[in-house]
Amino acid sequence: MNRPNMRRTHAIVIAIAAGSLVLTACGGDSNGGSKEKTKSDKDAAQQQAQIPLGDQAASTGPAVEVPGATPGGRIRVYQRDNFDHLDPAQIYVSDEGLLATLYTRQLTTYKTDDKGRKTLVGDLATDSGTVSDGGKTWKFTLKDGIKFEDGKPITSADIRHSIERMYAKFITDGPTYVQQWLSGAGTEYRKALPDGPYKGKHLPKTVLDTPDAKTVVFHFTSPQPDAPFALAMAAYGVVEKAKDTKEKYDTKPVSTGPYRIASFKAGKSMTLEKNPGWDPKTDPFRHQYVDGFDITFNHQTSDSTKRLIADNGEAQTALSFTNAVDPLQTKDVLSNAAAKKRTVIGYQPYVWQMNFNMDRITDKRIRDAITYAIPDVQLVRLNGGSYGGEIAGGLLAPTVPGYEKGYDPYGKIKKPNGDLAKAKELLKAAGKENMKLVYGYANTEVGQKEAVVIADALKKAGFNVQKKEIDSATWYSQMGKVKNGLDIYRTGWGQDWPSASTVIPPSYDGTQIQDGASNYSHINDEHVNAEIKRIGRITDIKQATKQWSKLHHYIVEKVNPAAPLFFTKQFQIYGSKIGGAQYSDTINYIDPTRLFVKK
């Protein structure tokens, strides 16, 4: 899944509570120069390209030097939100995923060359894995010289332990792909090892085998061509068996990456220092240029942006890992040549959509009418303008292989303010003029502003809109209830790795409708269900991408379970003495492993 972090909205609530002056977010939308646009498109093209699997040569360290990089110095990091989880197995949201790239290593990872081309390579493993048994068996061999921060070598037993502990009850937040592929769908897999590996039980060799200290073999129940991609997620980072403190591991993990956590005060600060156990020769992707990172939390985007634009004192060697440029200050950045030079922008993997509750809105003409009525451009404006997002024509983000630029069956890009005439016509044809429509929205500042825009447009289109404000903190849990009592509601979704297989099945598989599942529209279309099953079995990734793309067309055009709203972009600024800053399409922020301090 990789759901957009709802904590983004929390800050707005904080701002209201504290009465600070965070108001509209409408600045900057008309300033997207054509140069930036072209660059952004190019980045998207790279992001959506099919990522090849790397061999042993590609997986060997050290990483290619960043031009001009010099060792030494420390970097200041202004973060808004605390990192709620440090235990890799609990990591799903993108800011924690970014931090994990500094202290955790998995079997596989992504590396990017100087032209921005990505390859999936072996991280702890010597390559991206060897597949057999028609895609059901994946074998990984561990590299020599890989160690934990305490100097102990990483063995296959540690990898097995890391996977098996994800079956334990205290692991509630991380992804479940690998566990489900090994031991059963839904929460069924937990039954295979209810206490994890902590009471001496292990998964049978027929499921997860470690024939020697260097070899790990996964025996999945069905072919899984995406296995190396899933294993590159931060959640599948290795945990040292002897140092596993279970629940407590979440605040003090043992490092395998170039940095280790020297101190962590939840909600306040974190210090990272060099990990002496990390050997650059084993790592194809990470660097260890700076001596450490000094992170403090509670910096709203307005605060971090102001500091970084001003570029005074410590801010020169500072950045924020995840805070975007404050939408209200986008103009300040763009009009300041020196500041503008210190920015990066790239697509994030999220697509925002207006879900239709298909149990309640059964007539496609009504769903189409709503789709036509919504003025997407106004929503983009409320969410940071062209530096914060872009109107979506379909339901696959620009970062997903299979995305088609310009795909726009409902004319959302052509008519960004909506097509009320068409909406009225469809509603009339359906004989549902003045139909009651229960619209749920989050009680955040942006949510409330959006609600006004959307309700207004829908009223004009002929709907009798009943707005219902909902707590943003538990938004997804409430939307995830099958009987949520709403007709339309906005959700976001992003890929877990660059493949539509992590977007279409979780969002549109009708066999997965249950409380807590992410099929928020409750779409249950026989053709879609059958296709998801069929395409899931295709082991040729290129072929699968084509088929997913075809299915995407069917979903959007023939079913229309959700109106596409917008894709998100990340616009970041950094201090003048920070070197190596580059947007990473796999981390979705500036890649922290490349950073150095300019002398």
Add this chain to the structure above:
Amino acid sequence: MLQFLLRRSIGAVVILILISAFTFFLFFSIPQDPALLACGKNCTPDAIKIIHQNLGLDKPVPVQYWNFMVGIFAGRDFAVGHCSAPCFGYSFANNQPVWNTIVDRFPTTLSLTVGGAFVFLLVGLGTGMLAAWKRGTAVDKTFSSVSLVLSSMQIYFLGPIVLGLLVYSTDILSSPKYVPFTENPGQWFVGLLIPWIVLSVIFTANYTRMSRSTMIEQLQEEHVRTAKAKGMSSRYVFFRYAWRGSLIPIVTIFGMDLGSLFGGAIITEQTFSLAGIGRLAVESVIKTDLPMIMGVMLFSAFMILLFNIIVDAAYAWIDPRVRLS
């Protein structure tokens, strides 16, 4: 005096117990399930059940409250380990015992409050007294009108202006941050200077106005007139007679201000990105981190009660008549 303090302390404990019970039942009876917040993407009914067990939410509320109260004095055991006394619960949002987080955040709040209070008390009383001393003159009029303007200011308005002027555009001062006094007194001072100034500007105005008016009132009292009639120097009468008498309402307000500031200066901490008790309160409310909300509420209530008792004791010291009653 001892009996007085004892009586007030017992009263305070009763109030704290009532607050804790009220808060606990209030928050645990809201329709929102805290397990939903701790439940990640795979939030199935089974996962919620597991979290309920982990958080102890599967037990009846009175039992949970009893465990909470016992924990404060005897410590408690959670799935994550032992939480030693005083255990105000375990925050599953932060993965930390509540008390440890409060203890960690308090030095920021303490530094902010003590420094700010020092400035606003000194400047506020000073200007107020001077205005009273020079009543009707240009000095009085200037101080009075300036304080009127400043008292209408808000931290979230003044803060960004001061930051813009002194930090972002001119680099005269560095961005506010908290460095422990024990670590580097110089950086502690520099880092908190702007929050102190802004905080004190807002408060100073009240103290100027208050001390001016009470001082003028005192100067018209009979005992002051008598002292003057006795031929004592006006300086002596001003400080020995009038000033002491004027302190009572100021001490009352100061005690209350200090108590609430120790409970967290939410807006100041937010404006200057400082992580104190105030921020903690806001964060925990937003996350519906019930154990943390309970802890912060009790801590803040304790601070307010503590300073009320101190104020009462100070009355007795300033005004002997209070001691008799």
